[in-house]
Amino acid sequence: xxxxxxxxxxxxxxxxxxxxxxxxxxxxxxxxxxxxxxxxxxxxxxxxxxxxxxxxxxxxxxxxxxxxxxxxxxxxxxxxxxxxxxxxxxxxxxxxxxxxxxxxxxxxxxxxxxxxxxxxxxxxxxxxxxxxxxxxxxxxxxxxxxxxxxxxxxxxxxxxxxxxxxxxxxxxxxxxxxxxxxxxxxxxxxxxxxxxxxxxxxxxxxxxxxxxxxxxxxxxxxxxxxxxxxxxxxxxxxxxxxxxxxxxxxxxxxxxxxxxxxxxxxxxxxxxxxxxxxxxxxxxxxxxxxxxxxxxxxxxxxxxxxxxxxxxxxxxxxxxxxxxxxxxxxxxxxxxxxxxxxxxxxxxxxxxxxxxxxxxxxxxxxxxxxxxxxxxxxxxxxxxxxxxxxxxxxxxxxxxxxxxxxxxxxxxxxxxxxxxxxxxxxxxxxxxxxxxxxxxxxxxxxxxxxxxxxxxxxxxxxxxxxxxxxxxxxxxxxxxxxxxxxx
Numbered sequence: 001x002x003x004x005x006x007x008x009x010x011x012x013x014x015x016x017x018x019x020x021x022x023x024x025x026x027x028x029x030x031x032x033x034x035x036x037x038x039x040x041x042x043x044x045x046x047x048x049x050x051x052x053x054x055x056x057x058x059x060x061x062x063x064x065x066x067x068x069x070x071x072x073x074x075x076x077x078x079x080x081x082x083x084x085x086x087x088x089x090x091x092x093x094x095x096x097x098x099x100x101x102x103x104x105x106x107x108x109x110x111x112x113x114x115x116x117x118x119x120x121x122x123x124x125x126x127x128x129x130x131x132x133x134x135x136x137x138x139x140x141x142x143x144x145x146x147x148x149x150x151x152x153x154x155x156x157x158x159x160x161x162x163x164x165x166x167x168x169x170x171x172x173x174x175x176x177x178x179x180x181x182x183x184x185x186x187x188x189x190x191x192x193x194x195x196x197x198x199x200x201x202x203x204x205x206x207x208x209x210x211x212x213x214x215x216x217x218x219x220x221x222x223x224x225x226x227x228x229x230x231x232x233x234x235x236x237x238x239x240x241x242x243x244x245x246x247x248x249x250x251x252x253x254x255x256x257x258x259x260x261x262x263x264x265x266x267x268x269x270x271x272x273x274x275x276x277x278x279x280x281x282x283x284x285x286x287x288x289x290x291x292x293x294x295x296x297x298x299x300x301x302x303x304x305x306x307x308x309x310x311x312x313x314x315x316x317x318x319x320x321x322x323x324x325x326x327x328x329x330x331x332x333x334x335x336x337x338x339x340x341x342x343x344x345x346x347x348x349x350x351x352x353x354x355x356x357x358x359x360x361x362x363x364x365x366x367x368x369x370x371x372x373x374x375x376x377x378x379x380x381x382x383x384x385x386x387x388x389x390x391x392x393x394x395x396x397x398x399x400x401x402x403x404x405x406x407x408x409x410x411x412x413x414x415x416x417x418x419x420x421x422x423x424x425x426x427x428x429x430x431x432x433x434x435x436x437x438x439x440x441x442x443x444x445x446x447x448x449x450x451x452x453x454x455x456x457x458x459x460x461x462x463x464x465x466x467x468x469x470x471x472x473x474x475x476x477x478x479x480x481x482x483x484x485x486x487x
Contacts, residue, residue: 003138003428003436006385007031012046013392014039016053016379018407019356023050031385034425038381048393049420050406053359053377054109054386055333058292058366059233059271059321062113062130062141064098064447065090066329071460074300074325075469077239078154078476082468088454089118092129094447099324100137101435101443106331106416109386109424110140110370112233112292112321114206114271117146124192131196137437138429140386142370144206144233145190147221148213149180154472155211155245156481164478164486165471169464183217187224199425202371209235210254211242215261222262231372232263236270236291239303241476243275248482255280264289269369271321273311274304281307281314290317290369293361295340297323308344309352319366332416337362341411355407385426391418 013025026046030038065087068074072083096113103111113130117123127143134141153173154161162170193203205221207213213221213234225232237243237254246254255276258264266288273291276284284291293306311318320340322331327339337358346352364377376384392406395413422430429436478487 003431006423006426006428009051009387009389009423010042010047011049011051011389013050013406014379015050015406015410017356018052018359018410019354023406025050027051029379029385029387031423031426034385034427036379036381036383036385039379048391050390050392051379051387052390052410053363053379053383054388054422054424055107055337055362056319056366056370056377057103057108057111057322057333058269058290058319058369059294059323060099060103060111060113061116061324062096062099062111063087063116063324064095064444065451067325068329069448069451070455071465074302076302078241079469079472080301082472083465084116086460086465087118088451088458090447090450090454092118092126093133094443094450096130096133097137097438098440098444098447100133100139100141101430101438101440102331103322103333104137104139104422104430104435104437105419105433105440106326107333107388107419107422107430108139108331109388109422109429110142110367112142112144112204112269112370114144114208114233114235115146123189127193128196131198131201134201135198137435138200138424138427140371140424141201142204142231142233143193143196143201144204145186145193146206146208147181147183147186147217148208149183149217150214151212152176152178154475154481155241156248156475156483160480160486161471161475164475164480166467169467169471172464180214183220186217187220190224204231204233207232207234209238209242210258211245215257218258218263219261222265225267226262226265229267231267231269231369233269233369234271236273237275238272238298240275241481244479245481253280255283259283259287269319271323272298272303272306273318274298274306276307276310278307278310278314281310281316285311285314285316288317290319290365292319292321292323292366292369293340294321294323294325295343296327296336297321297325299327300325305343308340309346312352312357317365317368318361319369320362321366330416333362334410334414334416334418338411338414355411358411359407385423387423388419389421389423390414391420394418
């Protein structure tokens with residue numbers, strides 16, 4: 001379980017509104033029942049610590065064993081997805097707990113966990129294990145329960161893809177062309193998962209992506225969400241191949257079609273949105289949708305650069321996500337925020353993304369995508385005590401001016417090594433570089449031992465993986481996903 005409950009927190013400075021106002025302090029933050037009860041000024045020069053609202057990981061997959069470990073080497077998403085099958089079977093609790101603990105150590109107070117099942121017949125057991133992991137680590141976890149019912153191999157005509165594949169691979173692929181799952185069964189299973197909810201664990205619907213879920217099922221999920229108020233989280237327009245497929249499949253516009261199906265609402269969050277148009281951003285903003293910008297992942301998987309300038313122009317809310325593919329594989333949310341900022345602040349003399357908008361996205365808007373409206377993502381009386389305490393003195397030993405803007409210091413130098421403590425609902429969930437609720441080092445060693453044993457017992461078929469990647473490249477390279485013929 002997460003660590004001790006904190007009733008008072010003394011810091012040298014409180015940066016309540018990064019980019020909007022100066023830091024205050026020194027201060028004593030009083031916490032009662034998981035919320036900020038008072039912020040009292042203190043005398044003296046302070047202790048060198050700074051409190052900010054804890055950031056949120058708006059899109060992730062919670063893989064305790066990182067993808068490089070099992071040979072899923074960064075590549076274009078479409079040719080990378082087949083390599084995820086190389087992951088050895090792992091204990092679902094360890095797999096999630098190690099991932100969540102690394103997030104806590106990287107400064108993350110909440111995450112949208114887009115679950116990737118290891119065994120779809122055991123999704124209930126996996127959901128229960130993830131629920132336990134969330135409780136023990138202590139961060140907020142939204143469990144996005146996955147559903148797919150079309151395009152199991154590629155976007156478009158599966159028979160054309162079979163023809164693109166080498167003959168030796170085709171029997172393996174044909175085995176994956178089972179009859180589609182029924183959305184009614186999924187919705188009933190989803191309701192069973194509700195038994196695993198607790199204060200740190202909630203459910204969201206996850207139609208995994210428009211290219212993988214039929215219109216009828218998307219409409220059924222949208223209707224269920226409208227009736228019970230639960231949120232929906234899905235991948236959307238991550239790559240140009242998804243954009244090209246969507247333009248072919250929905251000539252009147254895929255975002256317009258999602259609107260017709262009832263999906264677009266303040267309950268929806270979309271991961272990526274790299275290939276959204278300005279007009280689509282305007283419609284999403286009008287409907288109150290939130291997008292997760294996953295900068296590191298979009299670089300690593302060669303997807304592209306999200307049109308954040310269009311998001312800002314349209315007033316489209318967005319958060320920041322790691323997508324289980326952070327730069328350096330270290331779950332450093334402070335570095336991810338800096339990368340997002342540097343990539344989208346504007347070039348030359350063009351000002352696009354301001355520091356204030358960045359922190360609002362990472363701490364407040366992304367939080368709504370995970371938790372909903374709970375008053376969090378800011379430091380004020382009554383807000384949830386989800387706080388990140390940083391060694392500001394360690395970031396700024398050479399500053400000559402006492403008037404230096406601490407927001408600039410954070411955006412230039414802050415990394416996970418400066419994290420002193422992470423509080424979630426007033427409980428210490430990470431301190432001194434370590435999660436407090438579990439022994440992450442020991443659990444990760446167990447996870448790795450299990451992975452090696454299962455890998456050695458059933459090693460992946462390297463030639464089949466390579467053949468699959470060749471077939472994928474041939475299929476998309478010919479434009480088969482938008483109706484072109486196989487060459």
